[in-house]
Amino acid sequence: MSETRVFLLPDLGEGLTEAELVSWHVAVGDEISVDQPIAEVETAKSTVEVPSPYAGIVAELHGQPGETLDVGKPLISVTPVGVAGVAADDAAPAEPAGPVVEPAETELGEPVAEPAKAHPEAEAYREEEKAGSGNVLIGYGTPGGHGVARRTRAPKSSVAVAEPADAKPAEDDLSLLRTRVPGRLGAVISPLVRRMAREHGVDLGELPGSGEGGLIMRRDVEKAIHAPVAEPAQTRPVETKPVETRPAATQPVETAGAPEGVDARTGLPIASRTPVKGVRKAVAANMARSRSEIPEATVWVDVDATGLLELREGLKAGGSQVPGLLAFIARFVTAGLKKYPELNTRIETASDGSQEIVSFDGVNLGIAAQTDRGLVVPSVRAAEKLTARELDAEIRRLTDVARQGKATPTELGSGTFTLNNYGVFGVDGSAAIINHPEVAILGVGRIIDKPWVVDGELAVRKVTELTLTFDHRVCDGGTAAGFLRFVADAIENPTTLLADI
Structure with a gap:
């Protein structure tokens, strides 16, 4: 009898529990190799290709394109070539027997205690995590590719040993699950x-x-x-x-009396229903959590950006490659966060309700980017160490991969402070929602001509509005205003901070 190995959808990073199956790269009957991409899935953070940890003949595909699959559920079944008479050119096995999921093994061949004999999905999950070549798919790694550690399959037994309810799982189980x-x-x-x-x-x-x-x-x-x-x-x-207690006469009016496709409350025809999923679902959950947990406050200031624009024009005239305005502002933001580190923190709540403010030695600067899939925030890691030109290159790269849906969960989930340029949409200001679990977000409006007083004289200047929304638990208005004024002064007098561009 042939032995079919079931590959379960792996964890794709940082708490994601489901993914939408976009397309299959293989079909039933195909012969595949280890680490060959078998499917493309879309999570709430990015679109990724899933490699197979097994080689053999595709026996079954567990899902159709467009279907949402849960992490830990079967993705594909593979029958190894040469097992029980299966040859490479013997494509699709006829009606394979029930999949056999083998017991987990240690590197030295000692059997690992199996706490979930009554739950084959968990058992299979541990087994498939141990197979493969050592390549890593976001939060999922196959540890077999970096050495020649010998594996000896644990002997099968017909007697299931149940783990006591209070027994601690083995350290190997914890690292896998x-x-x-x-x-x-x-x-x-x-x-x-x-x-x-x-x-x-x-x-x-x-x-x-x-x-x-x-x-x-x-x-x-x-x-x-x-x-x-x-x-x-x-x-x-x-x-x-x-x-x-509801009067019986009113019930038919709201239910059975309403024509199909007509909203019962408004009486209007229903034009469409769009499931909230993927990036939109993640954004909605994060924004709702931010609003419910963070006592936020907002401060703003109008800034004369004429000096910054003149500096860029001067650099262009010199023939050098000039960073974008957002890169300059990002440089000012990282400098401001060094002076006001309270805004580059995170609040953590313990199970007993106690809270701590966690500060960081460095800045991962998130850049809000609008994509066809929704709003995402890739982050420039260690942004405080980069020059304006280096920031410009990294911002462009991250924005590009985010719009292609190829940004990794690490790039999308590691920010400590967010910079949002909503001026590209033609608006002056916005009280932005903080990107939880961060504690502040700085918004930049459009730059337009406005009357401005310069040295006692009225002049036309290039003016923008900066808006800072911050978590009032980590600092008071004085700190927030000090940071905002620091960035504003740097925009108005850019040469003081840009000696390294």
């Missing part, structure tokens, strides 16, 4: 636990983990599932009472 939960520092969980929580409506963001380092275990989710036994008895009368 851990995935960070967005917004929580210590809570990491396996795809199996995420699925269990999702199916039972358990909010992982509010669930303390009992494992090492705050790890959320299966027992924690099971405890949460069985804990609120008495709650339905209190809430059920409240839910059913309005239905019982």
Whole structure:
């Protein structure tokens, strides 16, 4: 009997739990090799190609283009060439038997304790994470390619050894299954636990983990599932009472009486329904969280940018390659964050409700970029070490890969402060929403001619508006105003900070 190996959709980075299948690069019956791209998937952060950790004949494709797949669910089934008489030119196996998922092994051949014999998905997930060539796909790595460590398959046994409910998973299991939960520092969980929580409506963001380092275990989710036994008895009368007291005559008017395709509340025809998914879903969740958690405040100032524009024109006349205006402003921002580091921080909340302000030795400057897939914020890493020309080159590169949907989760999720140039849309100002979990965002409006007083005389100058939205928990208005004034002064007198361009 042929042995089919099931490759589960791997974790694609930083807490992403699902991905949309864009297209298949292979078909049933194709022979594939290790690390060959088999599918293209789109996550809430980028579009990536998924390589196969197995070589063999494609036995089954688990999903259709356009379908949303959960992390840890089957993606593709592969039958190794030469197993049970399967040859390379013997393409599609007829009706393969149920997939066989092998027990996990250690590098030295010792069997790893299997805590989820009753859950084959988790068992397969551990096995497929250990196969492959050593190449890395964002948050997913196959460790087999950097050495010749010998693998000895653990002997199969018909007796399943169940792990005690309170037993700690092996360190190898933790390294294979851990995935960070967005917004929580210590809570990491396996795809199996995420699925269990999702199916039972358990909010992982509010669930303390009992494992090492705050790890959320299966027992924690099971405890949460069985804990609120008495709650339905209190809430059920409240839910059913309005239905019982509503006049019967009004019910048909709102439901059965409404024609198909007509909104019952407004009476207007429904033009379309668009699922909220991908980047739009991620942006919506992040913005809603920012608004609900961050007590934000906004300060703004009009700035005379004539001096900066004249400096660029002078550099152009000299024949040198001149950075864009956004690169100059980015240079001023990184200098300002060195002087006002409170705005380059993050607030972390522990499971007991206590909070800490985390500061960073460096600036990862996020650049808000509008793409066909929605608003994304790739970040320039260690931006404080770059000159204006170097910033310009990196901003252009990141904007390009973001618009192609090829930016990695690291590039999209590592920012410490965001710069947003909404002036390209022809607007003067905006009270932007902070890119959670950052604590501040600086917006730049369009540059237009305005009357301005210079040395007591009225003149026409190139004026822009800077808007800073900040988290009032990390600093007060004096710090925010000081940073904003620093950037404004640098724009008005650019030569003082640009000796290194």
